Amino acid sequence: MLTLNVEEKLKPVVEFFRSIGLNRERDIEMLLVRNAQIMCCSIEKNLRPKFTFFKGIGLTESAIANMIVLFPSMLGQSIEGSLAPKYEFLVNEMQRSIDEVIDFPQVSTNQFISPYIYLYIDIYMHLSLLSPRVLI
Numbered sequence: 001m002l003t004l005n006v007e008e009k010l011k012p013v014v015e016f017f018r019s020i021g022l023n024r025e026r027d028i029e030m031l032l033v034r035n036a037q038i039m040c041c042s043i044e045k046n047l048r049p050k051f052t053f054f055k056g057i058g059l060t061e062s063a064i065a066n067m068i069v070l071f072p073s074m075l076g077q078s079i080e081g082s083l084a085p086k087y088e089f090l091v092n093e094m095q096r097s098i099d100e101v102i103d104f105p106q107v108s109t110n111q112f113i114s115p116y117i118y119l120y121i122d123i124y125m126h127l128s129l130l131s132p133r134v135l136i
Contacts, residue, residue, distance in 0.1 A: 009040070016043045020051050021065035035072035046075065053079050057087055063102050 014028055022028060031038055041047050054064045068075065077083055090096045 012043060013039050013041065013047070016047055017068075020068075021061040022069065023065075027065065027069050030069050031072050034069075035076070038072045038075055041075060049079060050075055050083070053083060057101075058098050059102065067102055 017028060017031065022031070051064060054067070055061075059067070074083065087101060090101050091098070
């Protein structure tokens, strides 16, 4: 990150984050602490498409901003290979609300975990994803 051009790379990324709602005093600082490499991402190839995806599934700008600050590594994930399948799994398979998707955005739906979820889906369907009894 130290080698990036401030005017050409860092300022535009910071401005992009501010434009989507990361305006609280420590939002950008928290991004840097949690995942500094996010500042190296292309706005047009990486950041804007993810923001558009999140808006498209019904998240508000405020919810997106909070989620990005808490889980900046999500911006490094592929929409097609990771984010969309997780959303589809949580909402369609697990019948969870968009609010729970926001609260639990880093659920794993890989080949090792998903089969076990299906075994317990009837038992745990009524519990929140944040419940300590859910095996995710």
